[in-house]
Amino acid sequence: xxxxxxxxxxxxxxxxxxxxxxxxxxxxxxxxxxxxxxxxxxxxxxxxxxxxxxxxxxxxxxxxxxxxxxxxxxxxxxxxxxxxxxxxxxxxxxxxxxxxxxxxxxxxxxxxxxxxxxxxxxxxxxxxxxxxxxxxxxxxxxxxxxxxxxxxxxxxxxxxxxxxxxxxxxxxxxxxxxxxxxxxxxxxxxxxxxxxxxxxxxxxxxxxxxxxxxxxxxxxxxxxxxxxxxxxxxxxxxxxxxxxxxxxxxxxxxxxxxxxxxxxxxxxxxxxxxxxxxxxxxxxxxxxxxxxxxxxxxxxxxxxxxxxxxxxxxxxxxxxxxxxxxxxxxxxxxxxxxxxxxxxxxxxxxxxxxxxxx
Amino acid sequence: xxxxxxxxxxxxxxxxxxxxxxxxxxxxxxxxxxxxxxxxxxxxxxxxxxxxxxxxxxxxxxxxxxxxxxxxxxxxxxxxxxxxxxxxxxxxxxxxxxxxxxxxxxxxxxxxxxxxxxxxxxxxxxxxxxxxxxxxxxxxxxxxxxxxxxxxxxxxxxxxxxxxxxxxxxxxxxxxxxxxxxxxxxxxxxxxxxxxxxxxxxxxxxxxxxxxxxxxxxxxxxxxxxxxxxxxxxxxxxxxxxxxxxxxxxxxxxxxxxxxxxxxxxxxxxxxxxxxxxxxxxxxxxxxxxxxxxxxxxxxxxxxxxxxxxxxxxxxxxxxxxxxxxxxxxxxxxxxxxxxxxxxxxxxxxxxxxxxxx
Numbered sequence: 001x002x003x004x005x006x007x008x009x010x011x012x013x014x015x016x017x018x019x020x021x022x023x024x025x026x027x028x029x030x031x032x033x034x035x036x037x038x039x040x041x042x043x044x045x046x047x048x049x050x051x052x053x054x055x056x057x058x059x060x061x062x063x064x065x066x067x068x069x070x071x072x073x074x075x076x077x078x079x080x081x082x083x084x085x086x087x088x089x090x091x092x093x094x095x096x097x098x099x100x101x102x103x104x105x106x107x108x109x110x111x112x113x114x115x116x117x118x119x120x121x122x123x124x125x126x127x128x129x130x131x132x133x134x135x136x137x138x139x140x141x142x143x144x145x146x147x148x149x150x151x152x153x154x155x156x157x158x159x160x161x162x163x164x165x166x167x168x169x170x171x172x173x174x175x176x177x178x179x180x181x182x183x184x185x186x187x188x189x190x191x192x193x194x195x196x197x198x199x200x201x202x203x204x205x206x207x208x209x210x211x212x213x214x215x216x217x218x219x220x221x222x223x224x225x226x227x228x229x230x231x232x233x234x235x236x237x238x239x240x241x242x243x244x245x246x247x248x249x250x251x252x253x254x255x256x257x258x259x260x261x262x263x264x265x266x267x268x269x270x271x272x273x274x275x276x277x278x279x280x281x282x283x284x285x286x287x288x289x290x291x292x293x294x295x296x297x298x299x300x301x302x303x304x305x306x307x308x309x310x311x312x313x314x315x316x317x318x319x320x321x322x323x324x325x326x327x328x329x330x331x332x333x334x335x336x337x338x339x340x341x342x343x344x345x346x347x348x349x350x351x352x353x354x355x356x357x358x
Numbered sequence: 359x360x361x362x363x364x365x366x367x368x369x370x371x372x373x374x375x376x377x378x379x380x381x382x383x384x385x386x387x388x389x390x391x392x393x394x395x396x397x398x399x400x401x402x403x404x405x406x407x408x409x410x411x412x413x414x415x416x417x418x419x420x421x422x423x424x425x426x427x428x429x430x431x432x433x434x435x436x437x438x439x440x441x442x443x444x445x446x447x448x449x450x451x452x453x454x455x456x457x458x459x460x461x462x463x464x465x466x467x468x469x470x471x472x473x474x475x476x477x478x479x480x481x482x483x484x485x486x487x488x489x490x491x492x493x494x495x496x497x498x499x500x501x502x503x504x505x506x507x508x509x510x511x512x513x514x515x516x517x518x519x520x521x522x523x524x525x526x527x528x529x530x531x532x533x534x535x536x537x538x539x540x541x542x543x544x545x546x547x548x549x550x551x552x553x554x555x556x557x558x559x560x561x562x563x564x565x566x567x568x569x570x571x572x573x574x575x576x577x578x579x580x581x582x583x584x585x586x587x588x589x590x591x592x593x594x595x596x597x598x599x600x601x602x603x604x605x606x607x608x609x610x611x612x613x614x615x616x617x618x619x620x621x622x623x624x625x626x627x628x629x630x631x632x633x634x635x636x637x638x639x640x641x642x643x644x645x646x647x648x649x650x651x652x653x654x655x656x657x658x659x660x661x662x663x664x665x666x667x668x669x670x671x672x673x674x675x676x677x678x679x680x681x682x683x684x685x686x687x688x689x690x691x692x693x694x695x696x697x698x699x700x701x702x703x704x705x706x707x708x709x710x711x712x713x714x715x716x
Contacts, residue, residue: 172388296664318678
């Protein structure tokens, strides 16, 4: 088997970037089994520093350096100190892994990073929900125009691959509904409330554990889950939803009485993101709903995520997995790289057929 | 996009073959979206009759005919009445879909059918557990020697694709353990026992519903689940297990007291198939086990199946779906065809690289 090398530029080297670097350092044999070698050639991070070597960097050395609190600029390399912009514009790589901070309002700065990379014909892999929930159509169009790949597996359920799974294995079965527990923080809070805690006690606990931000609105008001609903609808159900199309209600008004009432009826409460398509159109929502204890989604505890796809042919198929984590989200990028790797081989075959016909 | 036509010979035209024909008749648009057209060219069934047209048969007409109780031999076609053997040896098709009856002792007659097809260089897709649990290595070797594909998705969880999912999305994460509810009939029986029925009452009910065979040993003694354990271990965990390597105990000795004791501890009983690999080797078993109600496998009701993969990088990932059904198992064959279709494009690209190098 021919081994193809994939050269990456990492824009951002926080938890996810370091998780990815750890997998690249530790799992090269598993990746070679897929016919691929993965090499980090550039890293640009506003705090951890920036470094670029066209011949590739040592992933383990990058990790040791930042984990010792030293910036990457201090390492010996042909180029250091490049901004994200310069790295994306000038580094000789195949794929930009966009891991910069973004918000759900503008998608910046990740959006501009991705557009710049795609215009250069570079593949883009991201775990950033913002630009994908806001501008997926526009980014995909740009990717196609420039013969590049855009892959976004890590935007939903971290390393558990609900997008690739849906696209590759369920689309042909006819997906009519998707519903899931898409936000780990709120599911943790509700799980603790089911155990008897009040909303504010449970929220404080997630903040102490580092699950919830100091300003928890993105999670508890359902914005994060709504962004994932938009991504699932647009990628797997051919919709063109925007954030404002999602009928959204968070968990802040959930009371111990709501929980107790559900329990009495052998049900539980979950913050459910849901998209349902019918002849009348597509309905998208995020809200706390009661689920019978016999349904797989009722068993989802703590920070775990889960998605139930309803299909014409297979009925319900449920995928359950971790919703966050350093290595887990890093793995989402590996899953995307494997998908690009396979696609690369396929498009090469497309070229052949053309040549044969000439 | 170029559309590639896949020509099939169906060996067996019972529930699964008819489910497949229904999908081919109804979902051609969805299949074209993958760049493929699926055509049934030959059917050979000892009861439903046999028919072959090198230019393809009308799937809807095949279905109407057998559903009216008429044999396929009565239709107008270039060839009728061919045996399975002659169909596999002589029909001009790309892929043999092997759906004949088999047992778990010899794997025959499906085993011989598959070997004959692979020797001719035809792809083989099957939903038959027998030959795959007994002789997967030998069949795969034959497939490779003859540059053909062997695909077996429907042998586990019908149309829900735990094999493709594991191979394509989880192997790189390092699968260390697989455990699941792999037999719908026994899970139905246990679900009813959890609701207060005795074992014999619950068994009778599954027989009346058509879930369990008149001789239920294959299900209730755990042979069916053990075959699936062997298939999962050999395909996803690089083992070479045989049926006798599985430490097997069925559900026939399960008492209402066992169920009640589990309930008291907030647990439930499930017939679990499990493979765990460690530095000391691989341990495979099928037996009734107690599962805490907080685990996703505890929520699996009735005839549903589920598999939890434990991986190095992602922790636990669980896939839940239907374990049986006419259309569902038919869809497994479509999933395999899509996989062959993609692989076909990939191997075409491999040939190119060779040509370029010459």
